[in-house]
Amino acid sequence: xxxxxxxxxxxxxxxxxxxxxxxxxxxxxxxxxxxxxxxxxxxxxxxxxxxxxxxxxxxxxxxxxxxxxxxxxxxxxxxxxxxxxxxxxxxxxxxxxxxxxxxxxxxxxxxxxxxxxxxxxxxxxxxxxxxxxxxxxxxxxxxxxxxxxxxxxxxxxxxxxxxxxxxxxxxxxxxxxxxxxxxxxxxxxxxxxxxxxxxxxxxxxxxxxxxxxxxxxxxxxxxxxxxxxxxxxxxxxxxxxxxxxxxxxxxxxxxxxxxxxxxxxxxxxxxxxxxxxxxxxxxxxxxxxxxxxxxxxxxxxxxxxxxxxxxxxxxxxxxxxxxxxxxxxxxxxxxxxxxxxxxxxxxxxxxxxxxxxxxxxxxxxxxxxxxxxxxxxxxxxxxxxxxxxxxxxxxxxxxxxxxxxxxxxxxxxxxxxxxxxxxxxxxxxxxxxxxxxxxxxxxxxxxxxxxxxxxxxxxxxx
Amino acid sequence: xxxxxxxxxxxxxxxxxxxxxxxxxxxxxxxxxxxxxxxxxxxxxxxxxxxxxxxxxxxxxxxxxxxxxxxxxxxxxxxxxxxxxxxxxxxxxxxxxxxxxxxxxxxxxxxxxxxxxxxxxxxxxxxxxxxxxxxxxxxxxxxxxxxxxxxxxxxxxxxxxxxxxxxxxxxxxxxxxxxxxxxxxxxxxxxxxxxxxxxxxxxxxxxxxxxxxxxxxxxxxxxxxxxxxxxxxxxxxxxxxxxxxxxxxxxxxxxxxxxxxxxxxxxxxxxxxxxxxxxxxxxxxxxxxxxxxxxxxxxxxxxxxxxxxxxxxxxxxxxxxxxxxxxxxxxxxxxxxxxxxxxxxxxxxxxxxxxxxxxxxxxxxxxxxxxxxxxxxxxxxxxxxxxxxxxxxxxxxxxxxxxxxxxxxxxxxxxxxxxxxxxxxxxxxxxxxxxxxxxxxxxxxxxxxxxxxxxxxxxxxxxxxxxxxxxxxxxxxxxxxxxxxxxxx
Numbered sequence: 001x002x003x004x005x006x007x008x009x010x011x012x013x014x015x016x017x018x019x020x021x022x023x024x025x026x027x028x029x030x031x032x033x034x035x036x037x038x039x040x041x042x043x044x045x046x047x048x049x050x051x052x053x054x055x056x057x058x059x060x061x062x063x064x065x066x067x068x069x070x071x072x073x074x075x076x077x078x079x080x081x082x083x084x085x086x087x088x089x090x091x092x093x094x095x096x097x098x099x100x101x102x103x104x105x106x107x108x109x110x111x112x113x114x115x116x117x118x119x120x121x122x123x124x125x126x127x128x129x130x131x132x133x134x135x136x137x138x139x140x141x142x143x144x145x146x147x148x149x150x151x152x153x154x155x156x157x158x159x160x161x162x163x164x165x166x167x168x169x170x171x172x173x174x175x176x177x178x179x180x181x182x183x184x185x186x187x188x189x190x191x192x193x194x195x196x197x198x199x200x201x202x203x204x205x206x207x208x209x210x211x212x213x214x215x216x217x218x219x220x221x222x223x224x225x226x227x228x229x230x231x232x233x234x235x236x237x238x239x240x241x242x243x244x245x246x247x248x249x250x251x252x253x254x255x256x257x258x259x260x261x262x263x264x265x266x267x268x269x270x271x272x273x274x275x276x277x278x279x280x281x282x283x284x285x286x287x288x289x290x291x292x293x294x295x296x297x298x299x300x301x302x303x304x305x306x307x308x309x310x311x312x313x314x315x316x317x318x319x320x321x322x323x324x325x326x327x328x329x330x331x332x333x334x335x336x337x338x339x340x341x342x343x344x345x346x347x348x349x350x351x352x353x354x355x356x357x358x359x360x361x362x363x364x365x366x367x368x369x370x371x372x373x374x375x376x377x378x379x380x381x382x383x384x385x386x387x388x389x390x391x392x393x394x395x396x397x398x399x400x401x402x403x404x405x406x407x408x409x410x411x412x413x414x415x416x417x418x419x420x421x422x423x424x425x426x427x428x429x430x431x432x433x434x435x436x437x438x439x440x441x442x443x444x445x446x447x448x449x450x451x452x453x454x455x456x457x458x459x460x461x462x
Numbered sequence: 463x464x465x466x467x468x469x470x471x472x473x474x475x476x477x478x479x480x481x482x483x484x485x486x487x488x489x490x491x492x493x494x495x496x497x498x499x500x501x502x503x504x505x506x507x508x509x510x511x512x513x514x515x516x517x518x519x520x521x522x523x524x525x526x527x528x529x530x531x532x533x534x535x536x537x538x539x540x541x542x543x544x545x546x547x548x549x550x551x552x553x554x555x556x557x558x559x560x561x562x563x564x565x566x567x568x569x570x571x572x573x574x575x576x577x578x579x580x581x582x583x584x585x586x587x588x589x590x591x592x593x594x595x596x597x598x599x600x601x602x603x604x605x606x607x608x609x610x611x612x613x614x615x616x617x618x619x620x621x622x623x624x625x626x627x628x629x630x631x632x633x634x635x636x637x638x639x640x641x642x643x644x645x646x647x648x649x650x651x652x653x654x655x656x657x658x659x660x661x662x663x664x665x666x667x668x669x670x671x672x673x674x675x676x677x678x679x680x681x682x683x684x685x686x687x688x689x690x691x692x693x694x695x696x697x698x699x700x701x702x703x704x705x706x707x708x709x710x711x712x713x714x715x716x717x718x719x720x721x722x723x724x725x726x727x728x729x730x731x732x733x734x735x736x737x738x739x740x741x742x743x744x745x746x747x748x749x750x751x752x753x754x755x756x757x758x759x760x761x762x763x764x765x766x767x768x769x770x771x772x773x774x775x776x777x778x779x780x781x782x783x784x785x786x787x788x789x790x791x792x793x794x795x796x797x798x799x800x801x802x803x804x805x806x807x808x809x810x811x812x813x814x815x816x817x818x819x820x821x822x823x824x825x826x827x828x829x830x831x832x833x834x835x836x837x838x839x840x841x842x843x844x845x846x847x848x849x850x851x852x853x854x855x856x857x858x859x860x861x862x863x864x865x866x867x868x869x870x871x872x873x874x875x876x877x878x879x880x881x882x883x884x885x886x887x888x889x890x891x892x893x894x895x896x897x898x899x900x901x902x903x904x905x906x907x908x909x910x911x912x913x914x915x916x917x918x919x920x921x922x923x924x925x926x927x928x929x930x931x932x933x934x935x936x937x938x939x940x941x942x943x944x945x946x947x948x949x950x951x
Binding site: 007008011012181182184185188189192210213214215216218219220392393394395398429430432435436438439442443446447450451 | 472475476477478479481482485486489509510511512514515518519521522741742744891892893896898899900901902903
């Protein structure tokens with residue numbers, strides 16, 4: 001039920017929730033949101049509801065202390081800092097503990113979405129300390145913010161101040177939370193677009209990556225290895241972008257503002273820019289709560305390198321505990337340091353270098369991200385770069401065979417990389433030329449939604 | 463009135479939402495209307511699934527919503543279908559009762575293969591049974607399977623006893639399209655099949671499960687075309703290390719190594735695993751493949767699949783077209799993993815048996831190899847309630863009993879592939895089900911090491927000289943010309 005692109009969520013939980021939500025008077029909608037979120041979480045992770053509730057309570061109490069001391073003025077600043085440090089330490093400790101248990105004992109020890117809600121809890125404490133949250137947050141608003149189901153499983157990592165809790169308004173005085181037909185419709189559009197990306201592109205492309213694993217990396221041809229690297233890159237992109245659009249869409253249908261998580265990363269001119277446009281809320285979180293506190297780029301070169309590498313190694317660890325994620329984060333850190341400190345002026349003169357970084361290096365880093373076993377990764381790279389010859393049982397025609405069935409997915413993926421395409425669709429979203437094809441695509445996506453999950457006996461076909 | 467117009471104004475401001483609402487409601491209405499009538503709803507749970515999911519599942523099965531209107535129009539057709547379903551159900555029930563009444567000795571019989579639970583006797587006439595409809599036969603075999611389950615020490619008899627009807631319904635739901643041409647051919651073959659069908663169909667229970675290839679001592683069954691041509695000559699003595707199969711009649715069949723050319727007049731029928739063998743088994747220039755993802759005994763005759771021939775030609779055909787048009791001397795059948803998704807071994811067994819009978823009818827002088835279903839890895843087996851090795855072992859025991867050790871042989875690569883627990887080693891497979899490309903060569907080697915050579919091709923020394931020579935042409939190796947070797951023997 002916790003998968004937005006599943007029929008149980010899209011056609012059972014969410015419609016019922018929406019009806020109840022909108023039948024409830026505005027003042028009590030956060031109550032419904034909180035209860036619905038706990039129900040949602042319990043459906044996906046019944047064992048760890050208590051952990052979530054405990055963390056919510058702890059962080060609310062800690063937040064009250066930070067708020068009281070930070071608001072009282074400078075004399076208490078130190079005590080506020082102590083409260084902040086203790087709150088953050090507890091959160092970090094819980095996250096590391098669960099991740100370590102998941103890695104060493106069983107993956108069942110990492111509660112659903114914990115990486116995301118703990119990060120939200122840390123940002124909450126830090127924002128209170130920095131005075132970025134106007135007014136003392138109430139328990140219900142806080143609990144809603146931590147647990148809200150549109151964001152609990154995979155983000156985006158919204159800030160408390162962005163959620164319009166307690167009637168908060170934006171800088172121009174308009175309330176952030178709006179219940180209007182226009183916003184609701186935008187939510188539906190965002191959800192439909194996201195569902196299409198996830199079900200029609202990402203999940204279909206995922207078949208290719210599975211096929212490659214099935215064959216075994218030692219027996220794929222070099223063209224197929226490259227096809228796999230790009231196929232996996234597209235799969236990851238449309239999976240996560242689609243998911244983020246669905247999450248944002250669900251939020252908008254509930255009155256929340258749109259939270260942007262992707263902004264055409266593959267159109268970027270460098271790897272550092274790429275990661276300002278990819279999973280933006282995570283990047284911004286690391287920037288605001290790790291990179292800047294460490295000194296950012298204001299210090300000496302060595303300090304900047306240290307901050308960047310820390311951020312990127314932590315980013316790697318956050319994605320997973322195995323060595324390949326550390327390697328992934330480390331390599332990205334090195335590329336970004338290299339771009340920032342060495343190539344900087346050259347890249348300004350020759351933009352092509354940055355483009356090549358994004359379009360060539362990024363897919364290769366995704367291979368490191370995808371293949372958890374280091375030896376298997378080595379084999380895969382030997383296939384990508386067959387300088388040492390090719391052993392194994394390779395079918396030289398494999399790439400052609402798969403291209404024959406996957407080319408439409410690759411073509412659609414490439415077309416959607418151009419920012420103009422999706423931006424045009426968003427700009428003209430009220431026009432029948434957009435919403436009617438979108439509705440048709442959505443039903444096509446529903447076809448896969450239904451047939452890939454509802455009937456366990458028909459799901460696998462070998 | 464103002465409120466209503468407000469609602470309309472609101473809906474006009476939300477064009478996508480309105481479109482989706484209207485289509486959702488229509489699809490749900492279609493699903494609800496077709497539930498139980500057009501769509502198989504045996505696994506439908508309205509609490510977890512929307513009604514419209516029935517429509518989409520139907521689309522996948524090739525059932526379109528507008529057929530509902532057609533069915534309503536043609537009441538007779540719909541009625542006929544219902545009647546058919548209930549008839550087969552009734553047949554199943556009836557057979558179950560009779561089977562229960564009969565002395566429950568099947569399990570005992572099956573345990574002692576020499577007695578031949580089925581059948582040995584068909585050569586002396588199977589006339590009386592020729593009128594039996596396939597439904598009746600299906601019911602009978604399911605009922606007997608039940609009977610055996612009830613007798614088995616493991617128990618679970620009550621749970622299993624419910625299944626036959628559900629199975630019939632489910633199989634009916636899955637085997638969708640049978641073309642008229644297909645039906646005609648089946649009718650034509652029907653006479654031969656009926657002649658071959660034995661009276662007390664049953665399969666050997668798990669207790670008598672064969673261990674690997676060489677202990678597969680099977681009851682002989684006669685599919686109407688069994689001949690003594692694959693026998694080694696009487697009085698032949700074999701060195702101790704030679705391995706083979708003893709048929710119930712005391713004859714000894716050698717499983718031996720053969721060269722690649724052995725496969726030149728063979729056909730491999732199978733699912734995605736056989737597809738992998740075609741792709742990575744280094745056999746594409748040796749033999750012919752009829753393989754398709756998800757091929758199962760339920761759809762064996764209705765699905766078109768890629769036919770890859772040794773000479774490089776490719777075509778899309780049904781199995782019936784292929785077996786009618788071309789002549790093969792060996793047919794390897796390797797299906798069964800997908801079928802695990804459909805409950806109950808009895809129904810699977812029956813379908814498998816029907817498939818063998820039809821293949822035999824179409825290719826009277828081919829050696830049929832029933833390939834045991836390859837096991838899955840330990841991780842897969844432990845985590846998967848459906849595709850696990852317990853289920854595969856049970857199914858393999860069932861299909862192994864279809865071999866007759868005369869012209870139908872059961873070969874099982876699991877004895878070579880699997881570890882001491884019967885699990886496919888983890889390094890053999892990435893997804894737990896399919897071999898990695900590099901391991902398909904092992905399967906090929908297994909096939910080359912476990913083949914049966916016809917007596918007519920053996921010379922005095924027990925070798926088949928022609929087979930080991932370079933084959934002059936891919937399709938017509940010297941080994942398969944009608945030689946005089948037989949006279950020499």
